[in-house]
Amino acid sequence: MAHAKLVLIAAAAVLILCQIPRFANAxxxxxxxxxxxxxxxxxxxxxxxxxxxxxxxxxxxxxxxxxxxxxxxxxxxxxxxxxxxxxxxxxxxxxxxxxxxxxxxxxxxxxxxxxxxxxxxxxxxxxxxxxxxxxxxxxxxxxxxxxxxxxxxxxxxxxxxxxxxxxPQPGFNLNQLTSLFAANGLSHSDMIALSAAHTLGFSHCSSFASRIYDFSPQNPVDPTLNRAYAAQLQAMCPRDVDPRVAVNMDPVTPRAFDNQYYKNLQQGMGLFTSDQVLFTDARSRPVVDSWAQSVAAFDQAFVAAITKLxxxxxxxxxxxxxxxxxxxxx
The missing domain is CATH 1.10.520.10 (Peroxidase; domain 1)
Incomplete structure (x- = not known):
């Protein structure tokens, strides 16, 4: 009798759990x-x-x-x-x-x-x-x-x-990025995948000016930046540049949604600190390297991540x- 009661209670509990939507996207x-x-x-x-x-x-x-x-x-x-x-x-x-x-x-x-x-x-x-x-x-x-x-x-x-x-802000480090995405139920991998949206579009010079002029007293230019790319950015964004001037986020294939973003990071050509840190931080570099090599793997990860978003x-x-x-x- 006691056993039968326990079975009934367990069954009722399962039924109740099944009726509670676990996610807002139910x-x-x-x-x-x-x-x-x-x-x-x-x-x-x-x-x-x-x-x-x-x-x-x-x-x-x-x-x-x-x-x-x-x-x-x-x-x-x-x-x-x-x-x-x-x-x-x-x-x-x-x-x-x-x-x-x-x-x-x-x-x-x-x-x-x-x-x-x-x-x-x-x-x-x-x-x-x-x-x-x-x-x-x-x-x-x-x-x-x-x-x-x-x-x-x-x-x-x-x-x-x-x-x-x-x-997310242009100057974020990996911990800040991971934390902000986690607050939205998105994983470390989701964050790296969604960051590749920067393979498209443009940014105003003010968003990265500190990386090419005032990074630190010892290094006016961020040492993680590719030197040729930094010089290119300085040419497009002089110190007194018109605030309306913008540059492509992806200097190689700015009109294509592709995995070039990760190849750029490997070359020190991430426009924001929050981009380049995905390669300079050892915790995220293996994923960058993997998706730089495989379009299919990146596409699959991006679709999963944007669906969760x-x-x-x-x-x-x-x-x-x-x-x-x-x-x-x-």
Whole structure:
């Protein structure tokens, strides 16, 4: 009798555990919109492709927007919300000021294309549109395509104050990077994979000026920098450079999503300290060396990492909604 009771209790406990969602992404799944807006992914892809044909900046801008969204309050499109008279939104925090307008425009245009289809109007979240668009720009730049998990709701809040301390900085060391990514449920390996987003896009000179002019009293130029590359950066970014001047993050294949990023690190050509440290620190160097050698291994790791990124802080049910305008709360 006692044994039977124990079996019943254990069975009930298993049942309860099975009913508790272990992750915030419990409702995320592929083909989430199959019965709601069945062509959503092709609609977004067409809009993103049209934007891509207008300007390549669409690629790094959209990808960076996705990162900056997910790292602050989760993947809820809160980074797209515009500031108002009584609220300074995420996008106007100093760490987000440099987000290129083409990323925002890509999501807004995809949203308009979706809402032009009667069945789809106001049924797809801005957060999901951004997640799909991020996948599409990676593929358009020659990177891997992958199935996107969908079902995110849009968040209810967006404040500049919430951004502070949430985004990786150019001067971060390995411990700081690992810690920040771990706070978002991302592993050491995920961090190294996602850092390769710097194989695309550009950076303003101010973000790395200290590495080429004022590294230390003994070494004005960071000794981990390739000397020829440092000289090249100094030529493009003189001390009194116009703050609008920007340089490619990847000096070799700036328009391709590839594993060149890791090959650059091996040559001392990581633009930021937070890039080069992945090679100079013995704890991460073996992974850099591995992915510099194998495109397939890198692609697989990146897809796994960006899928995990897309699950961070997801809003579900009553914790979010579907915005009629991605830049405004309903």
């Amino acid at each position: 409702q995320l799944r592929q083909n989430y919109y199959a019965n709601i807006c069945p062509n959503v992914e092709s609609i977004v892809r067409d809009a993103v492709t049209a934007k891509f044909r207008q300007t390549f900046v669409t690629v790094p801008a959209t990808l960076r927007l996705f990162f900056h969204d997910c790292f602050v309050e989760g993947c809820d499109a809160s980074v797209i919300v515009a500031s108002t008279g009584n609220n300074t939104a995420e996008k106007d925090h100093p760490d987000n000021i440099s987000l290129a307008g083409d990323g925002f425009d890509t999501v807004i245009k995809a949203k308009a294309a979706i809402d032009a289809v009667a069945q789809c109007r106001n049924t797809v979240s801005c957060a999901d549109i951004l997640a799909i668009a991020a996948r599409d720009v990676i593929a358009l730049a020659g990177g891997p395509s992958y199935a996107v998990e969908l079902g995110r709701m849009d968040g209810f809040t967006s404040t500049a104050a919430s951004v502070t301390g949430k985004l 897309g699950r961070v802080g997801v809003k579900t049910g009553a914790n979010g909604n579907i915005r009629r305008d991605c830049a405004l709360f309903n």
